[in-house]
Amino acid sequence: MNLYSAGQALCRSYLSAFYDVEIIGKDNIPKDEGVLLCCNHIHLMDPPFLGSFIDRPVHYMAKAELFETPILKTLLPKLNAFPVKRGASDKQALRQGLKILKDKNVLGIFPEGTRSETGEIQKGLAGVGFFALKTDAKVVPSAIIGPYKLFQPLKVVYGKPLDFSELKESKVSSEEATNYIMEAIADLIREHNHK
Template identity: 30%
Template sequence: MYKFISGLLKLIIIKMSKSLEVQGKENIPQLHRYLVTCTHESYNEVIMLGIAIYPNQIHYMAKKELFNNKWFGKFLTSLNAFPVDRENPGPSTLKKPIKLLKENKTVGIFPTGQRMKYNEGAPMKRGAVTIALMAEAPILPAAYVGPNKIKGLVTGKAVIKFGEPIETKNLPKTMKRNEKLEYLTKELERKTIQLQSELNEYMNNKN
């Protein structure tokens, strides 16, 4: 299902309507074993990010409430999404994405944990960096600028930009776990803000 829908959307959005531009493709790791993050203002980022990385498939973490409906839950599962309990996160929340990364698959997470306008003051949760650190997988930061409504996927113009991956394996052994998490969180915040700023400037210059 993922392959069919992604291939169809790529044909419509990139080939036919040319509504998505992808920058920084050279930063996407050749191996599929990485965690990709992105700014998150709407559900459009979920779709566009998947298309930008296709044919590699993203396994998205999604709030468990979306799986309450049996049939919709099955549909999401067919698209590689898996449920997480945002209200009561625990050790079990980390097991699935870590297992996927160790199986050389790509995991997608929106670090702010909810749809919101990203800026320098937006809180970035530690879930993404915790998972990447425990799986010893690189983090691929990305930012999105474009329409927030579904119809804009075809009628609008959007850009996704990937930054250089953040390595998690080569941190000094003298650093404690909390220090590593703090460093990686700040590094992810810094790169995300930089990518968003560059995209905003790019879009302003185009207009």
């Protein structure tokens, strides 16, 4: 068992023990294609929660500052994380994200770029739309619905892959593509928030 699989199993056990976890739509994640897994961001535990209950390893962008500490610098790459510089166009991170998707792996991304303080969905960053438009990866909107309160309901919903064919033909901007993804995430939250 590699470190990612061990961490995944540990997170799954922790989350199942301390929260009333519900996983919805796991079958919406293609099994052998590149997948851009896009999710809202409400808590520090979102990345492990998003990936802990699915069968495919997930690669994540993480803020570059985390890679400046000796322990995390060694640990994070083994957990499929790679650095991104926030507030700038990080070409190296974009190239790495494209490679992950073109190699038919799963890239988990939080389009808002940072956690929402209120839990309300925020505007997404254009980089997410760039990945959706520049690759043939399936774009799977997802939503974490909390809050993270001990022994309370906590769910992650994986939506059906979005159809990007018309948007690509229309040559929409990365920002417009991101807005399309964010609307799909918001729809999942509205649909599942009170179920």
